[in-house]
Amino acid sequence: MVTTMLAARISPSRVGAVINRNVGALRSGPSYWLVLVSGFFEPVLYLLSIGVGVGALVGELRLPSGRVVEYAEFVAPAMLAVSAMSGALAETTFNFFFKMKYSKTFEAVLATPVKPFEIAVGELAWALVRSSVYTGAFLVVMVALGLTSPGWALAAFPATLLVGVAFGGVGMAISTLMRGWQDFDMLTTGQFALFLFSGTFSPVQDYPAAFEVVVAVTPLFHAVELVRGLAIGELGWGLLGHAAYLVVMGAAGLAFAARRIQRTLCV
Amino acid sequence: MSEQPLIYARGLVKRFGDFTAVDGIDLEVAPGEAFGFLGPNGAGKSSTMRMISCVSLPTGGELRILGLDPARDGSRIRARLGVCPQLDNLDPDLSVRENLTTYARYFGLSKAQARSRADELLDFAQLQEKASSAVEPLSGGMKRRLTIARALVNDPDLVLLDEPTTGLDPQARHLLWERLFRLKQRGTTLVLTTHYMDEAEQLCDRLVVMDGGRIVAEGSPRSLIETYSTPEVVELRFADGVDYAGKLEGIGRIDPLPDRILLYADDGDAAVAEVHRRGLTPSSVLVRRSSLEDVFLQLTGRTLVD
Ligand SMILES: Nc1ncnc2c1ncn2[C@@H]1O[C@H](COP(=O)(O)OP(=O)(O)OP(=O)(O)O)[C@@H](O)[C@H]1O
Ligand SMILES: [Mg+2]
Numbered sequence: 038m039v040t041t042m043l044a045a046r047i048s049p050s051r052v053g054a055v056i057n058r059n060v061g062a063l064r065s066g067p068s069y070w071l072v073l074v075s076g077f078f079e080p081v082l083y084l085l086s087i088g089v090g091v092g093a094l095v096g097e098l099r100l101p102s103g104r105v106v107e108y109a110e111f112v113a114p115a116m117l118a119v120s121a122m123s124g125a126l127a128e129t130t131f132n133f134f135f136k137m138k139y140s141k142t143f144e145a146v147l148a149t150p151v152k153p154f155e156i157a158v159g160e161l162a163w164a165l166v167r168s169s170v171y172t173g174a175f176l177v178v179m180v181a182l183g184l185t186s187p188g189w190a191l192a193a194f195p196a197t198l199l200v201g202v203a204f205g206g207v208g209m210a211i212s213t214l215m216r217g218w219q220d221f222d223m224l225t226t227g228q229f230a231l232f233l234f235s236g237t238f239s240p241v242q243d244y245p246a247a248f249e250v251v252v253a254v255t256p257l258f259h260a261v262e263l264v265r266g267l268a269i270g271e272l273g274w275g276l277l278g279h280a281a282y283l284v285v286m287g288a289a290g291l292a293f294a295a296r297r298i299q300r301t302l303c304v
Numbered sequence: 305m306s307e308q309p310l311i312y313a314r315g316l317v318k319r320f321g322d323f324t325a326v327d328g329i330d331l332e333v334a335p336g337e338a339f340g341f342l343g344p345n346g347a348g349k350s351s352t353m354r355m356i357s358c359v360s361l362p363t364g365g366e367l368r369i370l371g372l373d374p375a376r377d378g379s380r381i382r383a384r385l386g387v388c389p390q391l392d393n394l395d396p397d398l399s400v401r402e403n404l405t406t407y408a409r410y411f412g413l414s415k416a417q418a419r420s421r422a423d424e425l426l427d428f429a430q431l432q433e434k435a436s437s438a439v440e441p442l443s444g445g446m447k448r449r450l451t452i453a454r455a456l457v458n459d460p461d462l463v464l465l466d467e468p469t470t471g472l473d474p475q476a477r478h479l480l481w482e483r484l485f486r487l488k489q490r491g492t493t494l495v496l497t498t499h500y501m502d503e504a505e506q507l508c509d510r511l512v513v514m515d516g517g518r519i520v521a522e523g524s525p526r527s528l529i530e531t532y533s534t535p536e537v538v539e540l541r542f543a544d545g546v547d548y549a550g551k552l553e554g555i556g557r558i559d560p561l562p563d564r565i566l567l568y569a570d571d572g573d574a575a576v577a578e579v580h581r582r583g584l585t586p587s588s589v590l591v592r593r594s595s596l597e598d599v600f601l602q603l604t605g606r607t608l609v610d
Contacts, residue, residue, distance in 0.1 A: 054409035061406050062397035141393035147359050148387040149410035149458075150379040303359055304320070 047158060051151045055159025056166075058142070076127055077171050080116040081178060087238060088112035089182075101242060102271060113184040114265035115237035117193065120175050121200035121264070122257060123228070124168030129208030130224060133160055134215055137298065144302055153303070157295040161205045161287075168201030169194075185268045193267040196280070200260040203283035206290025207256070213297035231257040256286055308371050309334050310462050310493050311356055317364035318351045318517075325351040327517035328365060333495060335461075338488050340508035341497040342596060344606060347514040349497040350390050353466045356495065357387045370461065383411060386460030390467050390497075392451045394439045401426065401435040404454055411458040421457055428483065429453040445476030452483070463487065465496040469503060481506055501525075501596030513596075515604045525596055532602045533594040536572035540565045540579065543587040551584060559601055566598070 063069060092108035099105050136142035143156055176190040176197075185193070211224060234244075235257035241249050252258050263279035266272060311333040318326035326348040333339045341349045354360040355367060358374040358381045367374055369381045394403050401422050408418035426432045429449040434442060442450065448468065455463060468484065469477040484507055488494055498504055504511050505525045513521040513528070521528055534556065541564045542548055549560045552567060555578050559566040569575035572591035579586065600606070 048412075050412050051410065054406070054412075057409050058395070058398070058406045061402045062395070140396050141391075142395050142397075144359075144389075145393040145395065145407070146410060148357055148382060148385075148389070149407065150383040150412070151410050152379055303361070 047152075047155055048150075051155045052159040052162065055146070055151065055156055056163050058146075059160075059163045072127070073167070073170075076123060076167075077120065077174060079123065080120040080171075080175065083119075084109070084113055084116045084178070088116065088184075098240070100271065101240070104271070106269060107184075109182070110184050110269055111240075111265070112238060113179050113182075114193065114268035115235070115261045117172055117175050117179065117197060117268060118200055118257065118260040118264040119232055119237065120171040121168050121197040122204045122231075122260060124171040125164045125201040125205035126208045126224075126228065128164035128167050129160065129205045130212050130215075130221065133164075133209055134212040134221075136160075137212065137302070138215075143298060147298075147302055153298040154295040156298055157209060157291055160209060161202065161291055164205035164208070165198060165201045168205065169198055172197035172201070179268070186270075189268055189270050192270075193264055196264045196267050199280060199283045199287070200264065202287035203256060203260065203290070204286075206287035206294065208290070209294035210290040210297070213294050213301065231255060235261050237261055256282070259283055309368075310337075310370055311339075311495070312368040312371075313356075313365065315365035316352070316355065316362055316367055318348070318355060318360070319363040325517055326355070329512075329514075329517075329519045331512070331519075333493065335493055336491050338494040338496075338507055338509045340495075340504045340511035341514055342499075342501065342504050342511050342600065343497070343514035344499070344600075344604070346516075348517040349514055350466055351517075352514070353390075353464055353495070353497060357385060357464050358382050359387075383458065384461045386455035386458065386463040388452050388455040388463070388465045388468055390470075392447045394447060394450060394454070396439055399436050399438060400431055400442070400450060403439060403450060404457055407454050408457045413458070418457075421459075425453040425456060428456070430479070445472045445479070448472060448476070449480065449483070452480070456487075460492070462493045462495065465494065467497055467499070470499065477503070501600070504596055513600060513603055520603045521599065528596060528599045529594050532599040534568040534570055535594055536569050536575075537592055537594050537598055538567040538569060538572050538575050538579075539588075539590040539592065540567060540586040541588040542584075548584065551582060552579065555579065566601070568594070568598070 088109040092112065095108040097105050098108050098111050146156055147153065172194065176185070176194060179185045180187055180190050215221065234252055235255060236252065241252050241258065244252060259279040259282040263276055263283065266276045309332040311331055313329060313331040315328045315330065316326060317324065317328055329352065341352065343349050351360070355362050356369060358369060358378040361375055370384055372381050374381060395406065398406055404422035404425055405418040408421050413421060426435055429452065431446060431450060431453070434446065439447065439450070452465065452468060469480050472480065481503070484494065488507070494507070496507065508525060510524050512519045521532065523531065548565060549558055552558055552565065555567060555569065555575050557568040567575055576589055576591060
């Protein structure tokens with residue numbers, strides 16, 4: 038991966054120009070801001086309705102370590118990971134696809150010195166901006182509700198960035214394979230399934246054993262485990278494994294997306 | 305400056321799957337030249353232009369742009385090119401001015417440089433009044449001018465224009481020609497493709513005629529006309545459906561088209577006199593100077609604009 042990046046000789050100024058284009062597009066309409074804000078509130082609403090609402094019925098929960106936490110404390114970090122995921126995916130799926138396929142933005146960019154890999158890096162960085170705005174604000178909500186401490190919130194924030202990189206990379210990769218808007222229905226469904234079954238609302242240990250194995254290979258599970266571990270201060274070596282999974286996922290997604298941009302647009 | 309060509313191609317080939325779009329062409333374009341590709345739909349003009357633009361790599365043959373190899377130095381080459389693609393790909397999420405400033409940033413210009421460059425180019429393209437408009441509501445001619453202005457944002461050594469004026473009304477075309485002519489005067493090397501022989505005659509010092517992925521003729525507009533045509537052409541139309549080709553034999557070379565007959569002659573008026581002497585009564589007669597259209601017809605058996 039590192040060698041790929043070196044071989045590609047990325048120019049920070051060109052990556053910056055790719056990001057700059059998206060900043061410019063931001064000013065173009067209020068509709069974008071509406072989408073931006075609604076995207077943030079979705080996980081917050083889940084936190085309030087399920088974490089706090091259902092949490093009142095569930096009461097407390099015993100973690101594998103034996104520690105007992107409020108149900109809302111358990112759900113909140115999962116929603117934090119979800120907002121990192123959805124922030125990154127929103128940019129790298131719908132918006133990325135539009136720029137690649139419909140508005141021919143990337144086609145125009147590729148006639149400049151900017152390379153496919155630089156487009157992918159710039160787009161990923163931009164997705165990370167949106168993702169981190171979501172998670173930053175979400176962490177403020179969590180601290181305000183007493184669901185984490187400011188210290189653990191600071192520890193969890195970089196983890197949410199990693200989650201953003203992982204899903205942003207894969208989001209771009211998927212977008213380069215999309216044939217049309219109808220394919221996005223599948224993506225949305227997949228995203229919702231991950232949302233429900235990644236140890237988000239109940240510990241994976243409570244799932245049937247076979248199902249638990251399946252869940253263990255899916256990405257949001259690793260994101261939730263990593264972010265939750267940091268947000269509630271349950272540290273362990275296992276967190277490194279989750280982080281490694283996300284690093285590989287982001288890097289693979291990025292490299293694949295760059296390759297596909299080259300393959301489909303530079304013909 | 306050395307005599308090194310800006311574009312050098314030998315046996316250049318582009319294949320899409322089994323289909324050969326560009327079938328082994330040789331090219332050399334010198335600094336300061338205005339060079340044209342003339343050819344019908346599907347001739348391989350755009351495929352060639354995209355290879356020269358270093359957005360598409362050749363399938364075969366040798367290609368050097370600005371003395372560099374596109375496969376190795378694509379990014380470095382593109383930094384010095386200005387590309388106007390056949391279809392506008394302006395950014396719909398940005399204003400007219402932002403389309404220029406944003407594009408400038410891809411070439412590494414600073415914010416301030418991008419701004420002042422954008423102002424110059426808005427003037428050049430006569431789009432100052434539309435600077436803060438969105439791209440979508442612009443007319444076709446305005447979009448085309450903006451795309452060309454955008455291609456100049458990096459002050460390129462070589463400007464590539466794929467059908468710069470297709471789809472524009474005559475007034476818009478003349479405005480664009482005038483702008484392109486100015487660029488040429490400044491010594492910018494221009495390479496363009498076109499279906500219009502008048503455009504080629506106006507703008508190009510030298511051109512190639514492409515057909516079926518190959519170059520079928522090369523030269524200056526005048527020399528092509530001299531080589532492949534006669535100084536004058538007589539266009540004859542007959543009201544009835546009779547086959548007149550035989551009756552015109554011996555006057556000059558004949559090209560029977562569906563709606564008219566072309567008669568190639570050194571002296572058009574003399575040829576018309578001979579037609580009348582033979583007792584033929586065409587419903588209309590037009591004597592005109594020979595054009596690239598005739599060259600094209602002669603070379604490919606087809607008219608340029610179908
Ligand atoms: N990406 C592609 N995949 C497959 N075939 C292609 C592709 N691009 C071009 N072709 C084919 O290559 C041939 C040459 O196309 P090209 O666009 O170079 O022609 P052109 O001379 O520019 O024509 P026009 O005057 O219509 O623009 C055409 O038959 C076209 O269908
Ligand atoms: Mg073309």
